[in-house]
Amino acid sequence: AGAGAESLDYEVVENYAYREAQAQRGKLWVSYYVVLKWLFSLLIGIGTGLAAVFINLAVENFSGWKYAATFSIIQHSYFVGFLVYILFNLGLVFSSVYIVTKFAPAAAGSGIPEIKGYLNGVDTPGILLFRTLIGKIFGSIGSVGGGLALGKEGPLVHTGACIASLLGQENGHLAREKISFRVLDYFTWQGGSKRYHLSSKWVRVFESDRDRRDLAFDYYLHGYKYLSKDWYRTTCLGTAGVAAAFRAPVGGVLFALEEVTSWWRSQLMWRVFFTSAVVAVVVRSAMNWCKSGKCGHFGSGGFIIWDISGGQEDYSFQELLPMAIIGVIGGLLGALFNQLTLFITSWRRKYLHKKGNRIKILEVCIISLVTSVISFGLPLLRRCSACPDSEMSPGIECPRPPGTDGNFVNFYCAKDSEYNDLATIFFNTQDDAIRNLFSAKTFHEYSAQSLVIFLVMFYSLAVVTFGTAVPAGQFVPGIMIGSTYGRLVGMLVVKFYRKLNVDEGTYALLGAASFLGGSMRMTVSLCVIMVEITNNLKLLPLIMLVLLISKAVGDFFNKGLYEEQAQLRGIPLLESRPKLYMRNMTAKEASKNQKVVSFPRVVKVGNIVSVLRSNKHNGYPVVDQGQNGETLVIGLILRRHNFSDFVKPISSKGMSIEEIHLTEDELELYLDLAPFLNPSPYIVPEDMSLAKVYNLFRQLGLRHIFVVPRPSRVIGLITRKDLLIEE
Amino acid sequence: AGAGAESLDYEVVENYAYREAQAQRGKLWVSYYVVLKWLFSLLIGIGTGLAAVFINLAVENFSGWKYAATFSIIQHSYFVGFLVYILFNLGLVFSSVYIVTKFAPAAAGSGIPEIKGYLNGVDTPGILLFRTLIGKIFGSIGSVGGGLALGKEGPLVHTGACIASLLGQENGHLAREKISFRVLDYFTWQGGSKRYHLSSKWVRVFESDRDRRDLAFDYYLHGYKYLSKDWYRTTCLGTAGVAAAFRAPVGGVLFALEEVTSWWRSQLMWRVFFTSAVVAVVVRSAMNWCKSGKCGHFGSGGFIIWDISGGQEDYSFQELLPMAIIGVIGGLLGALFNQLTLFITSWRRKYLHKKGNRIKILEVCIISLVTSVISFGLPLLRRCSACPDSEMSPGIECPRPPGTDGNFVNFYCAKDSEYNDLATIFFNTQDDAIRNLFSAKTFHEYSAQSLVIFLVMFYSLAVVTFGTAVPAGQFVPGIMIGSTYGRLVGMLVVKFYRKLNVDEGTYALLGAASFLGGSMRMTVSLCVIMVEITNNLKLLPLIMLVLLISKAVGDFFNKGLYEEQAQLRGIPLLESRPKLYMRNMTAKEASKNQKVVSFPRVVKVGNIVSVLRSNKHNGYPVVDQGQNGETLVIGLILRRHNFSDFVKPISSKGMSIEEIHLTEDELELYLDLAPFLNPSPYIVPEDMSLAKVYNLFRQLGLRHIFVVPRPSRVIGLITRKDLLIEE
Ligand SMILES: Nc1ncnc2c1ncn2[C@@H]1O[C@H](COP(=O)(O)OP(=O)(O)OP(=O)(O)O)[C@@H](O)[C@H]1O
Ligand SMILES: Nc1ncnc2c1ncn2[C@@H]1O[C@H](COP(=O)(O)OP(=O)(O)OP(=O)(O)O)[C@@H](O)[C@H]1O
Ligand SMILES: [Mg+2]
Ligand SMILES: [Mg+2]
Structure with missing residues (x-):
């Protein structure tokens, strides 16, 4: 067992007094309790939704400014643009790592292993504090906005859990105050002691007064626990799931479920679902409000939802083979990812991070520099391709006008009618890059060479960035990696099976699913989340196939990413099956x-x-x-x-x-x-x-x-x- | 506790021999076991999918012929058409009730209370036999094809459970044969007895031979159980969920989950999900295959999936009030439905059904006659309305050409450019009626009067039909009832809030959700199922709101439909919370x-x-x-x-x-x-x-x-x- 990990205790301590208190709680108390629970679920949903909106708004605006500034500068000088880009990223990343190392060390990493542990019954100190919440929110704005190869979804799960727990605690505190009053009462009545330490009278057992004393103590010992027992788990869990899935309420519930099935109850499910839906509504309202342009760069992107309804809906039998291959690749690359991150993280913990916060800050800054140089420099070296014939593919704007999102970026190209395919995915926010990779009806937009370069570089960056002292999610990077090789396979399929109505974007989606499956191994919820964020129910069986294969392949090599990390951190998870x-x-x-x-x-x-x-x-x-x-x-x-x-x-x-x-x-x-x-x-x-x-x-x-x-x-x-x- | 209900026993009996056998089972055995389980999940999925396709194909064809014949006859004589219609219905219904009463009494009703009981740990004799399966399949073809006010979804859940259980048993039998061989072996070795009755040698305890004997017995006592324990529950459950949801795999999993959370495990979830998806794929393939018209009337309808993507996507704040009202109505009507069916069913069980099968058959035939007369006769008495202006609403064909599906039936109308709104919903298959009720952009298609008449008549018919000796689901009738008053409310909203972009079809959908919520009370899965069958994720929050209200209102009056029925049948369900x-x-x-x-x-x-x-x-x-x-x-x-x-x-x-x-x-x-x-x-x-x-x-x-x-x-x-x- 790890350094500070302690088990949680959810058993009801049924001493005499507890029962007496129970007996006094009538129907009214039950209704009050029910109303309270729903109210808190609502509050938690709203809180998490607002936090999610805030983070996204900030990230989108920061990176929007960054790219807008860089693009307008490179019209004059690529070198100055490069410098501005690097400095902008460095500044954001530095602020993130500074906040985290100085104020909220528990906010580093994705937080999901810890939440998973919490829901499994193990408490890791500090993960649900207010300062962790703050560190998580501002830290992930900095690290994601600063262009590192990490995502904001894991941190958002953690944020949701923190909000739930803090609200639950608030509620606990209320109860506690009432209770400590009663305990005081009891002390006074018993003769008391000024320091509230042990007093000689206190330990005597007055048989006749037993009930009263028991009652007082019961309130003290159990009132708090009773109120919060259910709370913590439910709500924490609920929001965890929700936030994980952002705008995928059903996937969120299933996520929560897949992680914590050991003590699931159907009433919980409904409440968790409710919280999920509240988050979805809050996020949606905010986005509607922002549509009119009130939120700067936010509104044009941000929340992971990539509608691929234009994608391929049908598939022929022959296509199952390349899809299975995607599954296998996902399993292999996912397992490799888990293994590499495990090695690097344990090395970091043993050697690097022992040396103090300076090293941690320096490390992240270096990684930021490297990331900036690669994402700016590699596209520079890449030859541009000619825009597709505008008559053959109507509705495509190539190159896109500067300062807008979309495919076909003109970046360091000789001619005006050319675009840089590597810049389209590399020199872009992750959300936009994924949208570009998933995009349907854009055959041959990317050259295989660019995709391979991107895959190798981004994979390496993601591995190295994982485990540094900033809030870091693996969901979006996983999708990036997966969709890159998915699209590669799609290109091959287009090449070999000529006559099929194959869409490269659909293959990219399957690739994304396969990498997540191969690395995280949470099959059911991943499946539903993928369906929800792409808003395409018809691909469900294909996603399942791919996930099934990639999970099986991955399981052959090692455990899931979160399990590995939990083990490394000394969080003793109980698997769902005995050995x-x-x-x-x-x-x-x-x-x-x-x-x-x-x-x-x-x-x-x-x-x-x-x-x-x-x-x-x-x-x-x-x-x-x-x-x-x-x-x-x-x-x-x-x-x-x-x-x-x-x-x-x-x-x-x-x-x-x-x-x-x-x-x-x-x-x-x-x-x-x-x-x-x-x-x-x-x-x-x-x-x-x-x-x-x-x-x-x-x-x-x-x-x-x-x-x-x-x-x-x-x-x-x-x-x-x-x-x-x-x- | 009821007549034949017995508890199931899922505890592992850990006698010495069991442990020894366990010790002998190595890695290979585990892999074999895993492969076997997945294989069976696949088989069960295929089996259930095929059964579902078969039932739907038969029902659609029977009712297709029926309506086609009736329509072509009424061009000449309404009276002859009426007679043909009545006789056709009567014939189908009679065959259904005959099969059920004579061969498979356990196939009557929806079967969901029994399945629910089974998953809760109570066995009702006969529910998972082969003859029940057959009775269920053919019985529901007759009863649904015969136009009674009931659905085929409940019976399909039961069908799925039967298939799962039969496959599981098959597997159990294989194990058992091997085992009884060993027991025989043991008997022979012990001196044996020809009749395999107790023999005097048998009871002696040979200390040194203990292990061997134990082993033999263990195989006998536990081999079977061990293999089937997991099986039964998983697979039965899986398919139950799946079949319930037809083409809603996620909803299917959640349905299973909501019913049986007491012993849920995450591996199960994935396997259940897999089975669900297999069913979905089988059904989809069959429907693709039928598209070209090879399956008669099937293909144009049948599987409950009503795409309302044309519906309203946005909603204003003021609309929440009428939606909440829909929730309240759903709760009230749902609770009333549960209460009425409870009274009638218990009366039937006490008086009517005691008198033998003749009475049961007669009862169903009378109900069939009444249903036919009402569904044919009421539209006859209704005045036709003029078709909407073809310029104002382009794309609408009114009246629809005879022999096709769609809105705007010309039934006993004076002029050619008129349609009979009551016939559009009443004199139609339920699936088409629902599609018509859900249909978007068809303002003022129905008069309020017609909807009220339909609501009252259909509600009464559904109450009376419930509990007769035919396979009967309440899912589709519930949607019919709900969408009728939903559409009514929608019409009112259109009338009062003039300027809103309100769509009556969306209100119909919400009404359907509210009635199901008010009657069945399975909130989460219903919510997802509604989303899946309407293929519109964006309505999720609204559906949740409505379900939340209707469940709360319903819970105020009585228990859910299935719980009430289970109680009546003496199936002792354990609720998820202690009293x-x-x-x-x-x-x-x-x-x-x-x-x-x-x-x-x-x-x-x-x-x-x-x-x-x-x-x-x-x-x-x-x-x-x-x-x-x-x-x-x-x-x-x-x-x-x-x-x-x-x-x-x-x-x-x-x-x-x-x-x-x-x-x-x-x-x-x-x-x-x-x-x-x-x-x-x-x-x-x-x-x-x-x-x-x-x-x-x-x-x-x-x-x-x-x-x-x-x-x-x-x-x-x-x-x-x-x-x-x-x-
Ligand atoms: N009262 C006790 N007497 C003897 N051994 C005990 C006692 N309590 C626990 N142990 C044993 O000591 C070991 C560690 O116990 P400990 O109470 O620290 O539990 P743990 O598994 O670390 O979980 P927790 O997070 O609750 O500390 C276990 O093997 C346990 O069986
Ligand atoms: N061996 C026993 N000696 C005394 N009382 C028993 C015994 N076994 C059960 N009972 C009691 O008898 C009552 C009925 O027992 P029974 O064994 O029929 O269980 P049940 O609840 O009907 O479930 P099942 O479906 O297993 O029969 C229960 O109150 C139970 O506590
Ligand atoms: Mg300890
Ligand atoms: Mg008994």
């Missing part, structure tokens, strides 16, 4: 060498402190004496509940055991753990296979399971009938 | 009055028989003496495993305990239950809340949970770290 050998191993064998550390029910404070300091476990069984003197396991106490949470109830974080300083007197006190423990943890008999335990653990999202001896008798049997009784 | 009161109830309280019936490890056959005959439980704890004389629960034995399964290993069904006749000698034998029992059933401590038990039960798809006393000690603790160890 094969677990079927032949019992729970007892899995915990064979453990000497279980447990507490008695009533325990001296000094003992607690020394036990907690002597190990790093997070949960301990509590054992008590039964009426006949036999031992009985009465529950599970969490490290958190033991002390850090209630010693200083006003603090929002809880203290670690090292920070707590107690007097000699206090250490001598006895504490009754019964009201705080979870009286019904999940238990499994010792010879249950580990595979079965694994499923239990993962499907219910647990943190601790007790392995216990075979029971001596069965008190009752629960079947379906027992769960169907009416109130 | 509120379960939070305040412990597992012990839930099973308080039980006297648990258990077996000792070694038990006399006579005792087993008498215990099994004295109650109807399906699982019993097995209790043994530990080394120190204390009792120990060593596992769970199923009724099935006790006897019926292995007394007659060749039979495919297993015998019930009443059918087994044993001699006095045999009754005196002792049997060791250890090798057959499940040694690690799920256990919960006695004071776990029932809510928590509920989640455990549902999420893992269990059948039995033992409530046990608090354990005396904890042997080990399983955390994430223990589940991450590498091989």
Whole structure:
């Protein structure tokens, strides 16, 4: 397990007080809770949508200015244009890396491995803070606007998750304030202590007052958790999915689903879907509003949605072969991408990034320089091609007028009726480049040579850029790479199968799908996202075919990009299936060498402190004496509940055991753990296979399971009938 | 619980032998298994696709002939045409009800409540048999072709599930044959018995031979289950979803998901999606093949897919109010529909259908007559309207030429340039009627009066037809009803908000969504299905809004259509959330009055028989003496495993305990239950809340949970770290 990764705990701690509180919550409370949840889903959707619009607006405007300025300057001097281009990029990239390294280190990278871990039940410190949100937003504006070979989709997923979590926390805080008031109340009533530290009266158990005390503590211990448990996951997840897919609400839901199926419920689905749709509506409204030109360069592009409805709708049987080949290439290149990025990232973490922030900043600046030089310089060296005959292909403007988007850029060409095909894809924003690659009915626009050059250079840049200290998504770069070789294959097909109604743009789309499949391996959601962003349902079976192949090929070599990265970062993900050998191993064998550390029910404070300091476990069984003197396991106490949470109830974080300083007197006190423990943890008999335990653990999202001896008798049997009784 | 409903059992019975068998299964076995699964998914997809094509082809041709014949006859005499129409319908409907009542009683109704139950873990006898499949296919051709107010989508879901299950069983049988060979082997080796009944040697425990015997039995008891466990659910589910959505693969997956989220896994998702896509491809290929007119009337319609890309794409803020009203109407009418059908169905079950098949047949025939009379007669009484000005609305052909599909039917009109708006929707196949209702840019085609008449009549017919002894889906009728009032609201909007670019067809679509939402309440999948079948992603937010409202309104009154029907049929569905009161109830309280019936490890056959005959439980704890004389629960034995399964290993069904006749000698034998029992059933401590038990039960798809006393000690603790160890 990694440096700071800690498991999350979603189990309901059902102590007496929890149940009592539950009993008091009537229908009204339920309705209130439901309304609250929907309201927050709405807010989260709006927030994420606005963040997405803001990022896109900024990126589009920055790069719009950049290209406009450069183009107008190169009319006079290519050299000055080159300098301006480089400096502009460098400035943006520098601001990004500066923000990230100085203020929000957790904002580096795509954030998806961390979110994936979070949804799997592992918390990585810092990923959901407000400063991370800010770092992510401004950092990705800089890094994407600065023309690096990375995208803004991953960061947007992370942004969505942050917004969800912050809103959830806000809600949690409200609850918490009410609660800490009650705890204070209780302290006062109990005699209290000015510092709210342990007081001698506090640990006594007044049998008659038990309920009241329990209640107070319950509110404290569970009110917060109860409200936020569902929250965090739902909303975080929801928005994660949504933002990932931008304008692909269904794909967004499926994305969320594919990542976190271990604890999915159908009500969640609907709420997540709702949030998704809210984001889509917000984005769409903003774009409508911007249509009239109020948003500068934004509006003409930006959000990944490439309508290829003009593309090929039908396909003949023979075309399945080249399509399968695209799948194979995608699998190979995707797996290679994962492997290379893994090597480079681990090398970086081991050597480069240890040396401090200066190195990180320097690294990114160098990469920015290299990227600028390549994307400007290579097209310069490339010979221009003659524009297509305007009679043969009507509706095509070649070369395009300076300062507009589109195909056929005239860049350093000798004649006016020529265009530079490499500049069309390289010296352009990524969105426009993809639009150009996907574009239908533009046969032979690109020469094979240009595409190969672009593929090699961009692939290398993407590999090198991955893992630097800026927010970086892999979605759009993946599409760039994939659509390049896809289009190459398409050109070959056009060449060999002459008579077919083949469209190169459609092949580019398939290539994009195949590379994403080969690298990320999230098949279902990718498939739907591709369909949604290209707005063409009819290509679904082809995309599926390609994805199926590329995933299979990729899986042969290594794990998916996000899994690899999560592993590297020490985020212990549980896969959806237990390993094969677990079927032949019992729970007892899995915990064979453990000497279980447990507490008695009533325990001296000094003992607690020394036990907690002597190990790093997070949960301990509590054992008590039964009426006949036999031992009985009465529950599970969490490290958190033991002390850090209630010693200083006003603090929002809880203290670690090292920070707590107690007097000699206090250490001598006895504490009754019964009201705080979870009286019904999940238990499994010792010879249950580990595979079965694994499923239990993962499907219910647990943190601790007790392995216990075979029971001596069965008190009752629960079947379906027992769960169907009416109130 | 209902008459024949029995729980399904998906728990892996992990006896020694199972583990041994697992250990022997290497990588090769895994790959083989994977290939097999994909292959079967493919086969199931193809099978379901072909069945869907066949049903549609037949229905379209039958009703095509019917309308063509009627139309050509009414040129001469309306009375003769009327007679022909009635008789044609009656003949088809009669054949349907005859097939169903005589050969496949389980094929009546939509089948979705049963499938839903199956996926929730309850088996309804007969629903997945071959004869049910046949009954479903031919029955729905008759009932839909015969013009009743019902659809073919529900039956197609059921058909898909049957195909999946039959293929799965086939596979199971293969495994089983190999297995029974081994069991035979074992019997022979043990001395055997000619009738394969209990033999005295058989029950002895040869300690040294234990493994071999266990192995044999394991293959028998688990080989089958192991192969089919995953199968059934996956494939059944997959195809169910797929078929439901016809040409909406994504919606199909989500449909499956929304129904069965309790045990969802992401690998399943991909396979289900694959099956979905295969169905879509098969259907599409067939339709392409039929385009050239080889399939008679099929090709011009049939599969529900109504492209409304011509519809309204934008909407103004003011339009949200009428849309919300549509949602409310949908909720009210949907809830009313559920309530009325519930009353009528329960009345039918109590009184009418008790009287035998004759009554059932008669009932359906009468309904057919009434339907024919209304759908022919009402348009006759309706005054025709003048065709729209051909200059104002170019591209509209009015009246349409006889024998073609389209709007503007000339039916019993005085002049040639008139059309009968009621006939356009009433005297038509449902698919065409919906296409007409959804059609864009046809303002004022229908008079409000006609729409109201149609709404009332069709609604009543749909209510009455529901629950008769023919295969009947509610999807298409729901769309008919919904789009009628949707269009009505649209007309009002056109009237009041004059200047807006309002399209009545879009309102019809929203109406359809609202009625389905108000009646079925499956929000997410309905939403995606509506988008897919109308091929218009841009309406998604509006559809969501309407669905959200109609579901909320409907939920205020009663449960969803399928839940209500499942309850009526005694299918005990577990909802996705535990009831509120379960939070305040412990597992012990839930099973308080039980006297648990258990077996000792070694038990006399006579005792087993008498215990099994004295109650109807399906699982019993097995209790043994530990080394120190204390009792120990060593596992769970199923009724099935006790006897019926292995007394007659060749039979495919297993015998019930009443059918087994044993001699006095045999009754005196002792049997060791250890090798057959499940040694690690799920256990919960006695004071776990029932809510928590509920989640455990549902999420893992269990059948039995033992409530046990608090354990005396904890042997080990399983955390994430223990589940991450590498091989
Ligand atoms: N109370 C305990 N007594 C003995 N061993 C324990 C105890 N709690 C945990 N362990 C064991 O110690 C190891 C690490 O435990 P730890 O509590 O740190 O869990 P973890 O897997 O790291 O997850 P978390 O993120 O909750 O810390 C595991 O092998 C676990 O089985
Ligand atoms: N071995 C047993 N001893 C005592 N009570 C039992 C036993 N098994 C089940 N019961 C109880 O009897 C009632 C009905 O049990 P049954 O086994 O018929 O289950 P069910 O809910 O009907 O599901 P199934 O479909 O498996 O029959 C339940 O309340 C259950 O708790
Ligand atoms: Mg730990
Ligand atoms: Mg029963």
